[in-house]
Amino acid sequence: xxxxxxxxxxxxxxxxxxxxxxxxxxxxxxxxxxxxxxKFRLASxxxxxxxxxxxxxxxxxxxxxTLTLGAMCRHGAVCxxxxxxxxxxxxxxxxxxxxxxxxxxxxxxGGSLANNDxxxxxxxxxxxxxxTIVTSKREIAAEDFFTGLFETAxxxxxxxxxxxxxxxxxxxxxxxxxxxxxxxxxxxxxxKFPDVVRVAVTGAGASGVFRVPxxxxxxxxxxxxxxxxxxxxxxxxxxxxxxxxxxxxxxxxGVMARRAVAAANG
Amino acid sequence: MPAVSMTVNGTPVTADIDPxxxxxxxxxxxxxxxxxxxxxxxxxxGACVVHVNGEAVKSCAMLAVQADGAxxxxxxxxxxxxxxxxxxxxxxxxxxLQCGFCTPGxxxxxxxxxxxxxxxxxxxxxxxxxxxxxxxCTGYHNIVKSIAAGARAMAADDTPxxxxxx
Ligand SMILES: Cc1cc2nc3c(=O)[nH]c(=O)nc-3n(C[C@H](O)[C@H](O)[C@H](O)COP(=O)(O)OP(=O)(O)OC[C@H]3O[C@@H](n4cnc5c(N)ncnc54)[C@H](O)[C@@H]3O)c2cc1C
Ligand code: FES
Ligand code: FES
Numbered sequence: 001x002x003x004x005x006x007x008x009x010x011x012x013x014x015x016x017x018x019x020x021x022x023x024x025x026x027x028x029x030x031x032x033x034x035x036x037x038x039k040f041r042l043a044s045x046x047x048x049x050x051x052x053x054x055x056x057x058x059x060x061x062x063x064x065x066t067l068t069l070g071a072m073c074r075h076g077a078v079c080x081x082x083x084x085x086x087x088x089x090x091x092x093x094x095x096x097x098x099x100x101x102x103x104x105x106x107x108x109x110g111g112s113l114a115n116n117d118x119x120x121x122x123x124x125x126x127x128x129x130x131x132t133i134v135t136s137k138r139e140i141a142a143e144d145f146f147t148g149l150f151e152t153a154x155x156x157x158x159x160x161x162x163x164x165x166x167x168x169x170x171x172x173x174x175x176x177x178x179x180x181x182x183x184x185x186x187x188x189x190x191x192k193f194p195d196v197v198r199v200a201v202t203g204a205g206a207s208g209v210f211r212v213p214x215x216x217x218x219x220x221x222x223x224x225x226x227x228x229x230x231x232x233x234x235x236x237x238x239x240x241x242x243x244x245x246x247x248x249x250x251x252x253x254g255v256m257a258r259r260a261v262a263a264a265n266g
Numbered sequence: 267m268p269a270v271s272m273t274v275n276g277t278p279v280t281a282d283i284d285p286x287x288x289x290x291x292x293x294x295x296x297x298x299x300x301x302x303x304x305x306x307x308x309x310x311x312g313a314c315v316v317h318v319n320g321e322a323v324k325s326c327a328m329l330a331v332q333a334d335g336a337x338x339x340x341x342x343x344x345x346x347x348x349x350x351x352x353x354x355x356x357x358x359x360x361x362x363l364q365c366g367f368c369t370p371g372x373x374x375x376x377x378x379x380x381x382x383x384x385x386x387x388x389x390x391x392x393x394x395x396x397x398x399x400x401x402x403c404t405g406y407h408n409i410v411k412s413i414a415a416g417a418r419a420m421a422a423d424d425t426p427x428x429x430x431x432x
Binding site: 035050 | 268284285286288307308309310312315321322323324327328329331332334375378379382395397398399
């Protein structure tokens with residue numbers, strides 16, 4: 001790992017100032033993606049601004065049909081939170097599928113969203129639920145937030161503060177793990193709202209999370225696993241690698257979507 | 267160089283360190299607590315698991331400066347003098363190790379499991395919870411057996427121990 005200057009941020013403002021003042025500063029949250037990348041020298045920030053020392057960024061609140069999670073909510077806390085389990089159990093379930101217990105003790109929601117790993121779990125939930133990402137500068141709709149492989153709409157000195165998840169009528173997440181990394185080979189999050197159904201897929205896309213309009217249309221008419229029978233997605237834009245071909249991933253999208261709908265109907 | 271202070275196995279320590287020092291390097295190279303191992307570069311093997319403020323973390327995926335002010339428990343702090351912790355004893359009794367490289371991480375993970383889930387652990391739960399711990403020798407079977415037995419023994423044991431190990 002290359003050397004860097006370490007800063008403990010006292011507040012959000014302080015963190016934003018520190019980020020803006022250095023050449024190539026990056027925030028560090030749980031460090032579960034950033035530190036391994038720095039060890040491999042895939043990232044070499046000049047400065048690290050630690051968000052872990054800022055108070056109040058780990059709030060969990062449910063109010064008026066919206067679940068708000070602070071950026072520093074650890075995966076383990078989301079998974080075991082009674083509030084999340086009660087208002088959006090599919091999200092608690094998703095958080096419990098991330099990595100392993102030690103990773104879940106450190107890794108955060110904000111870090112996962114900002115990293116936008118194409119095989120990460122949270123981006124699927126954010127897009128399917130139509131979440132709003134609240135930053136230190138503005139509010140960004142999830143679909144505009146994720147812009148490509150490890151790319152987001154965030155500016156270099158912009159910090160994710162929270163994410164607001166509208167509470168759906170029904171939702172579920174089904175993940176087919178990559179047997180080596182345990183990240184998603186294919187993960188499908190399905191959410192049904194009174195006026196819309198959204199299906200978001202992670203793991204399969206060559207440039208990250210995407211929606212499946214044909215599945216959404218069928219499910220809007222009939223929210224049942226049977227409604228997806230015979231539907232499939234094209235391999236265009238899907239990832240194909242030593243772990244799984246694009247064809248296999250396309251097949252898994254259908255299987256995971258049907259399982260997710262069945263689970264949502266419980 | 268930034269100064270860090272933390273309590274390691276009940277003893278306060280302070281040092282000036284390079285900010286890129288990982289917690290595992292701090293423990294092994296500065297404090298010479300070499301029971302915590304490094305088995306990979308990818309944060310996947312779990313040989314480096316220690317407790318920070320009572321929770322299991324991978325000390326290769328945390329900077330020492332991030333543990334400033336924290337309570338850290340390593341495998342060296344688990345036994346009481348010459349008396350092994352019931353979880354350590356269970357690994358010995360059940361042949362839960364062969365080369366022993368993964369064992370410190372397995373035991374720290376097992377203690378965290380008992381803290382969160384209680385002393386009655388079925389095999390399936392233990393295997394799921396061991397997601398982040400790799401063993402190249404045992405085939406896991408005896409590790410699972412050891413953890414189940416160790417957890418039961420902890421429930422029966424009333425020796426006072428360091429908070430983080432309970
Ligand atoms: C062994 C292992 C297994 C894993 N398995 C999975 C898995 O199955 N599924 C999955 O989804 N993830 C998995 N992860 C990744 C894990 O979820 C990370 O916690 C997460 O991707 C990043 O969160 P973090 O808090 O650790 O962020 P960090 O590593 O601290 O930061 C990641 C990036 O986000 C930026 N950042 C962090 N916080 C903010 C913020 N608030 N605002 C703006 N930018 C910010 C950082 O600058 C950095 O670029 C795994 C990690 C490991 C080590
Ligand atoms: S050395 Fe930390 S997980 Fe392998
Ligand atoms: S006993 Fe050798 S790696 Fe587990």
